[in-house]
Amino acid sequence: MPEIRLECIRKSYGSVQALDHLDLTIHSGEYLCLLGPTGAGKTTTLRIIAGLTSPDSGKVYFNDKEVTHVEPEERKAVFLSQTYSLFPHMTVAENIVFGPNIRDWPDEVKKRTLAEMLDLVRLSRRADAYPRELSGGMQQRTALARALASGAEVLLLDEPLRALDARLRLGLRRELRSLAKSLGITTIHVTHDQEEAIVMADRIAVIRKGKIAQIGTPEEVFDHPNSPFVANFVGQSNFFRGVVVSSNDVTLIKEKQGRLLPARHSHFKAGECVVIAVKVGNTEIVKSEDGYLTGSVERILFEGRNLFVDILIDGVGRCSSKIPAKFFDRIKVGDNVGIRWDAEKASIFSLEKCNLDEELKVE
Amino acid sequence: MSYSDTILNIISKKSFRKGWNAFIIFFFLIFVILPTVYILSYVFTHWSAIETNVLSDRETINIILSSIAASFEIAAIVTVIDFIVGLPLAWLIVRKEFRGKRFLDTLIDMPLAVPTAALGFSSAIFWATTPPSIEAPPFAFGAISSPMLLVILLHIVFSYPYMVRSLAAILEQIDVTYEIAGQTLGASKLTAARTITLPLFRAGLVTGIILCFSRSLSETGGTMIALATMANAAGFNTGPTLIGEWKKLSVTHPELIPQLSFVSILLIIIALILLAILKVIVMKVRLPFGKVWPRPEKILSRGFAPKLKDAFSLVFLLFFVLLPSFFIFSYVATASPSGGDWGGFWGSLSYSFGIAFIVTLIDLSFGIPLAFFIARSESRKISSVLDVLVNVPLIVPTAALGFSLGQFYTDQPFIPAIPTLLIIMAHVAFTYPLVVRNVAGAIEEIDPSYEETARTLGAKPIQAFRRVLYPMIKSSILAGSIMAFTRSLGETGATQAVVSEALTAPVYIVELxxxxxxxxxxxxxxxxxxxxxxxxxxxxxxxxxxxxxx
Incomplete structure (x- = not known):
């Protein structure tokens, strides 16, 4: 299965710059999630890999062979749109053998491939059904079988789970990933859902404004974001600005009312303007005398397994925390509480060159 | 690699596809657009002839201006009437459920199947005061003695279905929940329909108006026949019938060419300008839909009024559209038979069919690729320009188009001016847009991801079209073909204006x-x-x- 390399890809639509010198390598057989907000250039990247859109400049390589101007039908990279694009006038079986028919394979090979594929996606009994008669999950499996039957070496999935209802989506995450991994296919999965990316990916590439903001394993991207944007987009974060006081095993910063806040080890020097980011789930609610910061509970949202608590911190503004639902009886709106966190879980970024509000914008 | 694979590979090459697209656009510009507007160049090349033969001749200019004014007046009145009576009917067939709805649906289209020449004869016998030699049945209405009124009544017959169809098409797309939301907010049915749904109509209204207006402006054969049938129409002409008459005379009087050119140019230019203005007015000007009269509208929404409206639109359809269309059957049943030359008729009928068949074939082979290009091209600029140009032959009155085309092919040295070939090219020019419009509309409706997915699954562009897109747009292709075929079959004006002695079936009927x-x-x-x-x-x-x- 091919390794895919994008080098310095640029693409603009009129005055809109969709991709801006994008570099990205996807290893052979890897399951990569391309995660980013709407309009970040995710789908454009996918279409360029498929050959459906040609870049303004830059090169695309499959296994070190340049394919920038190779036609889509010669790439063996199957594109699956959000709605799967199952051909409505063909049955499940006809859809699946579309690729083999186009390539004019011998009849017995076609038959064997069809049987194998139907078996693989457990649709043997629905072979003669039309796509509109299938459930969302079955449609997705048909589309996968169709892709695999055509001899695909690369799967390009554009928000493949978006059209499904929430419950089914959770189940299919695992199924989709294990199918792709067991066949060793290089897969690029576009999504704007950070949770989906974290659960499914070997590596996550966070894309923003046509550039890769960060690429790494889900743990790396979640726990060690390289920018406030990534910190906030992959798992929501609380941000606290301040000036570095000392930087040893723990970096200490002083916020504008003089309170000291800890973050993980860093190379920042005393006096630098910084911001620390703490994931909502890592922000603990404690008695007000134990907290780094104090405030009053503004709102409590019951989310089933968790409580989502908004706290109005004196002199800072609104912070959020996610705590287990069992604490439901022990907290109520108006309570004075403190918040704290494990210094190791707090990331720290320079504020010298960046505007935090601009940086956190999702659009 | 087999022979067919080699061809497949060659036509799938990017360079071939580019060349093919260029060729299709070239065909469209050279064989459709250029001949259509070619006559405009006559102003520059033969200005002196126009000056001496037309502008300095009081009588000629009066004839020209009065006939053109009549054409535009008729077209405007017909369009307004079509809209007023077409809207309730469109509403009825889209929003109401009742027994016999399918039947009504087919009834509306029936006049479209009747060539206008036949419609003209049929309507004239029904409506007009006719000379005794015709032997109109005693139960015919037979009281219309104004030629203009007769032509208006005739044009309503064949333009009405276009208006109803365009309005119904857009009405079907407007979500009924808007209106329901309006009603739950306290609006009466009429108020909700008028203030919420009607303003959303603009696009459909433009299509309907353009279709009706240009159809009425173009019509020649039916108008000629109706005027020839009625008792006292002498001297009344519309622009197209004037072209038909003069073109016929020009065989023996070639000095009529400047007059003909002048009429054609005027018709083309005024039609284009007027329709452009119309489009701007309908799309841009805010109509006073906002004002609400709750009490009277509430009264009109209930009880007797809506029923009266539905009954009225059905009566109109029956009495003003269907009855005149098919009155010819009762005429033939009651009139005293006379013998005649049937061979000539069958000859002209098969000639017409042959031409319509070839024309449809040409339309399909060059129209589908252009439609595909317009709907799917990456360069939106070129495709939107083409999109506008495609409408030009639809708007230009066919008689003027035919005359322009005839002059074009006589003037250029490359293609021999064989009559049949000229007729075919003329018919291609005004039927081509019907195929392109229909197919491009259908392709635009279909998510390009189907073809794209097919491409990534290994299909070459032509295979993706053939196996994936074609099955989905088949019915629109057929619809376009039906329109092109019946339009070609029924056309009189363009045929006469290209070759005055051509014997297609409609021209033959006019002669009879x-x-x-x-x-x-x-x-x-x-x-x-x-x-x-x-x-x-x-x-x-x-x-x-x-x-x-x-």
């Missing part, structure tokens, strides 16, 4: 009426109606059958 062979003309009309109706039914049957297997 002018030669006072009314009975034979009636029979010929019925034969033409039956044959085109059968063709239409057959095509409908084919589309339905294929539609089911999908």
């Amino acid at each position: 009426v002018k030669g006072q062979e009314y009975y034979l003309a009636g029979l010929a009309c019925i034969a033409l109606i039956s044959v085109s109706y059968a063709a239409m039914l057959l095509l409908r049957y084919l589309t339905r059958k294929k539609g089911r297997s999908v």
Whole structure:
């Protein structure tokens, strides 16, 4: 299965710059999630890999062979749109053998491939059904079988789970990933859902404004974001600005009312303007005398397994925390509480060159 | 690699595809657009002839101006009436459920199957005061003595279905929940429909108006026949009938060419300008829909009023559209038979069919690629320019188009001016947009991701079209073909203006009426109606059958 390399890809639509010198390598057989907000250039990247859109400049390589101007039908990279694009006038079986028919394979090979594929996606009994008669999950499996039957070496999935209802989506995450991994296919999965990316990916590439903001394993991207944007987009974060006081095993910063806040080890020097980011789930609610910061509970949202608590911190503004639902009886709106966190879980970024509000914008 | 694979590979090459697209656009510009507007160049090359023959001749200019003014007046009145009575009917067939709805749906389209020449004869016998030699049935209305009124009544017959269809098409797309939301907010039915749904109509209104207006402006054969049938129409002409008459005379009087050119140019230019203005007005000007009169509108929404409206639109359809269309049958049944030359008629009928068939074939082979280009091209600029240009031959009155085309092919040295070839090219020019419009509309509706997915699954562009896109747009292709075919079959003005002595079936009928062979003309009309109706039914049957297997 091919390794895919994008080098310095640029693409603009009129005055809109969709991709801006994008570099990205996807290893052979890897399951990569391309995660980013709407309009970040995710789908454009996918279409360029498929050959459906040609870049303004830059090169695309499959296994070190340049394919920038190779036609889509010669790439063996199957594109699956959000709605799967199952051909409505063909049955499940006809859809699946579309690729083999186009390539004019011998009849017995076609038959064997069809049987194998139907078996693989457990649709043997629905072979003669039309796509509109299938459930969302079955449609997705048909589309996968169709892709695999055509001899695909690369799967390009554009928000493949978006059209499904929430419950089914959770189940299919695992199924989709294990199918792709067991066949060793290089897969690029576009999504704007950070949770989906974290659960499914070997590596996550966070894309923003046509550039890769960060690429790494889900743990790396979640726990060690390289920018406030990534910190906030992959798992929501609380941000606290301040000036570095000392930087040893723990970096200490002083916020504008003089309170000291800890973050993980860093190379920042005393006096630098910084911001620390703490994931909502890592922000603990404690008695007000134990907290780094104090405030009053503004709102409590019951989310089933968790409580989502908004706290109005004196002199800072609104912070959020996610705590287990069992604490439901022990907290109520108006309570004075403190918040704290494990210094190791707090990331720290320079504020010298960046505007935090601009940086956190999702659009 | 087999022979067919080699061809497949060659036509799938990017360079070939580019060349093919260029060729299709070239064909469209050179063989459709250029001949259509070619006559405009006459102003520059023969200004002195226009000056001496037309502008300095009071009488000629009066004839020209009065006939052109009549054309535009008629078109405007017809369009307004079509809209007023077409809207309730469109509403009825889209929003109401009742028994016999399907039947009503087919009834509306029936006049479209009747060539206008036959419609003209049929309507004139029904409406107009006719000379005794015609022997109109005693139960005919027979009281219209104003030629202008007769032409208006005739034009309503064949333009009405276009208006109803365009309005119904857009109404179907407007979500009924808007209106329901309006009603739950306290608006009466009429208020909700008028203030919420009607303003959303603009696009459909533009299509409907353009279709009706240009159809009425173009019509020649039916108008000629109607005028020839009525008792005292002497001297009344519309722009297109004037072109038809003069073109015929120009065979022996070549000095009429400047006059002909002048009429054609005026018709083309005024039609283009007027329709451009119309489009701007309908799209941009805010109509006073906001004002609400709750009490009277509430009263009109209940009880007797809506029923009266529905009954009125049905009566209108029956009495003003269907009855005049098919009155010819009762005429033939009551008039005293007379013999005649049937061979000539069958000859002209098969000639017409042959031409319509070839024309449709050309339209399909060059129209589908252009439609595809317009709908799918990456360069939106080129495709939107083409999109506008495609409408030009639809708007230009066909008689003027035919004359322009005739001059074009006589003037250029490359293609021999064979009459049949000229007629075919003329018919291609005004039927081509019908195919392109229909197919481009259908392709635009279909998510390009189907073809793209097919490409990534290994299909070459032509295979993706053939196996994925084509099955989905088949019915629109057929619809476009039916329109092109019946339009070509029924066209009189363009045919006459290209080759005045051409004997297609509609022209033949015109000649019969002018030669006072009314009975034979009636029979010929019925034969033409039956044959085109059968063709239409057959095509409908084919589309339905294929539609089911999908």
